[in-house]
Amino acid sequence: DAKTTQPPSMDCAEGRAANLPCNHSTISGNEYVYWYRQIHSQGPQYIIHGLKNNETNEMASLIITEDRKSSTLILPHATLRDTAVYYCIVRVEGAAGNKLTFGGGTRVLVKP
Amino acid sequence: NAGVTQTPKFRILKIGQSMTLQCAQDMNHNYMYWYRQDPGMGLKLIYYSVGAGITDKGEVPNGYNVSRSTTEDFPLRLELAAPSQTSVYFCASSQEAVQETQYFGPGTRLLVL
Secondary structure (H helix, E strand, C coil), X not given: CXXXXXXXEEEEECCCCEEEXXXXXXXXXXXXXXXXXXXXXXXXXXXXXXXXXXXXXXXXXXXXXXXXXXXXXXXXXXXXXXXXXXXXXXXEXXXXXXXXXXXXXXXXXXXX | CCXXXXXXXXXXXXXXXXXXXXXXXXXXCCEEEEEEECCCCCEEEEEEXXXXXXXXXXXXXXXXXXXXXXXXXXXXXXXXXXXXXXXXXXXXXXXXCCCCCCEECCCEEEEEC
16 A cells, blocks of 8 residues: 655634645555545544545535645545544555555644 | 454553454455564564454464464464563554555554563
């Protein structure tokens, strides 16, 4: 699985959009970009994933650059409950075990 | 659906004791996983299973054993607990599909003294 690079931490104002960057310059053509988050003391929670096209769901939007070497997770209206560690993961679908390789993530603090 | 459930939530063990961490899912998922998370670190895969009767090692399997006799349950056994096994343990499951996501349980916090 390709390695990802994320900033270790960032702050965001409540009600504003939070833009979380992720670099995955060695991503392969068949690797998807996944985002999970982990709220303190809880299990990781799936947010969104994509291959090439931008994706949106009820939680967030995922913007993937045309060369697929980086992506941005957008939380459109951050709330205090969005304070968590956000993990960007790239992996191949269908690989044996489909394990997730978690890096350090970005610690997001949403402030009132 | 309860999703993925884990018991106990917290346990203190003495060095050399053994215990079983329970994990169950009610989503009829084929894939199940055990991860551990040390303080301030990401998750590391201990064992995984692709279906009943089939298990395989992950990144850090030493000191642990698993079994998968049913689709629903995937217990993790610690034999001869060591302080290095102090961690938070997460169980997860996923459906075998092209674009699958993993659903995690709430975790078991284990302290070995």
